[in-house]
Amino acid sequence: MQRPQRIRIKNESGKLQSLPDGKEYFQELGGSGDILFLGIGPNPDLLTEFFPDESYYYYIECPEYEKQIPSLLALPAKFKKIQSYDATFFNKNSFRLILYTPNKRLFPSFWEPITSKLTLNKTEICSKIQSKSVWIPGNDHSLLVPEISKAFARADFTYRVIAPDAMRRNMLSLLKQELPEIVFSINFNGLDNSGETFFLLREAGVKVVVWMVDNPFHVISGIKSAYWKEVPMLITDDWFIKPLRKLGATKIGHLPLATDPDIFNPNVPLYPGLDNRIVFAGRSSFPKKVKFFAGCEFSSKDERDAVYAINSGIKPNFEWWINRDDITSFWPEPNVRSSGFRAEQTGTIWRTETLKFAGSNLTVFGDEGWRELLPDVDLRKPIDYYTVLPAVYTNSAIVLNMTSPLLPNGLTQRNFDVWAAGGFLLTDQTPGLSIFPEELVKECSFSTPSELPELCDKYLADPQRRIELSKKWREVILKDHTYQNRIRNILNFIN
Known part of the structure; x- marks a missing residue:
């Protein structure tokens, strides 16, 4: 028996992607009360089968997604659309949230800010007092981490060096421990490809900045979401400012390399045999x-x-x-x-x-x-x-x-x-x-x-x-x- 052909649409990177439609692709995010779907998938009729006892099906949908799915143009009256810019629903705790999981790959720049707000609303993180601290993804041997850490400390910041994997996996737990003022990433280290980490930090009020010390296009070539355009970026080579802005980078500046005079100074031991070398x-x-x-x-x-x-x-x-x-x-x-x-x-x-x-x-x-x-x-x-x-x-x-x-x-x-x-x-x-x-x-x-x-x-x-x-x-x-x-x-x- 031939399997039905899945609908394919272009994601935010312009690549064709198939849309699965099984119940397993709808993830419960918690909450109670009326269902609020974060995306309704390619076949809205199936939702009445998956969740049959609902009076109304509230939903948010990505405009770029809607344009490509004709079946969303004439939904039954039970489907009530909520605009993503309507701030009132973010503070409503009586929704049972259900996410159409492929959304995080399809249009992450649209969905990650929404899911970040909803996730943080279920915590006390945003009410915490922000500390004068900086988190730096990496380890004590990572590129430039020792120099930057020391320089921040001299600027009266406390600093915390966090393993990149831990930054991506445990962001909520980390934010519950401390709400920093800054996350300073080198070459997008510690930030994930979909933007989840960045948007969680931004919604929590943390200032995120990325310092590109290598060729920026080599760094972003591994990022398939357009979220990187929203990240404040500093680059060591100002040649890249114009093409990055042309691509849509919203905040970008020039920050050359430098030195740490505690490490590099004339008061070092003699290294013999190099006088004329x-x-x-x-x-x-x-x-x-x-x-x-x-x-x-x-x-x-x-x-x-x-x-x-x-x-x-x-x-x-x-x-x-x-x-x-x-x-x-x-x-x-x-x-x-x-x-x-x-x-x-x-x-x-x-x-x-x-x-x-x-x-x-x-x-x-x-x-x-x-x-x-x-x-x-x-x-x-x-x-x-x-x-x-x-x-x-x-x-x-x-x-x-x-x-x-x-x-x-x-x-x-x-x-x-x-x-x-x-x-x-x-x-x-x-x-x-x-x-x-x-x-x-x-x-x-x-x-x-x-x-x-x-x-x-x-x-x-x-x-x-x-x-x-x-x-x-x-x-x-x-x-x-x-x-x-x-x-x-x-x-x-x-x-």
């Missing part, structure tokens, strides 16, 4: 790269095009690749990730070519992947960021920085940490350097790998000039570019 410390590629870019390709023609551009004095960054690949839509289509992969592969070429021009004085602290890329290099084991790296920066003659092409206007931690540690940095040019004094940038930057030998020779021969520039740079960094500075920017942004 040019140093690069970094990975040959980022962890889980193959899994992240599964299905993406970097052809021999892509490689030739990238090398030709570099030899022509052009850095083939993310912007270059999306133009070359004719990418016009950044979300929800995944095509942008393919261009991102090509930019990432270009980054390997860019770093390798630059390091080849660094000469025989080069020392690389990194993984074994560098053996294949630079067979003759003085390669040393990776070093700990918080303990050994500051000493390497302080004691090296010159530290090199090559910015990832994934961030067209981006910077790296080296642009801040090396100077804070009293070291000397030569960096590739990027528009992101405009946050620093132009005269200092001009002295310590290069546009193409071929410029590097002359620049290195110049400063290796003039240690006094290196000391003078390092002092000036350190003053700039400590004045304007610590994580304590960034916390002030964050608080101004969300208030």
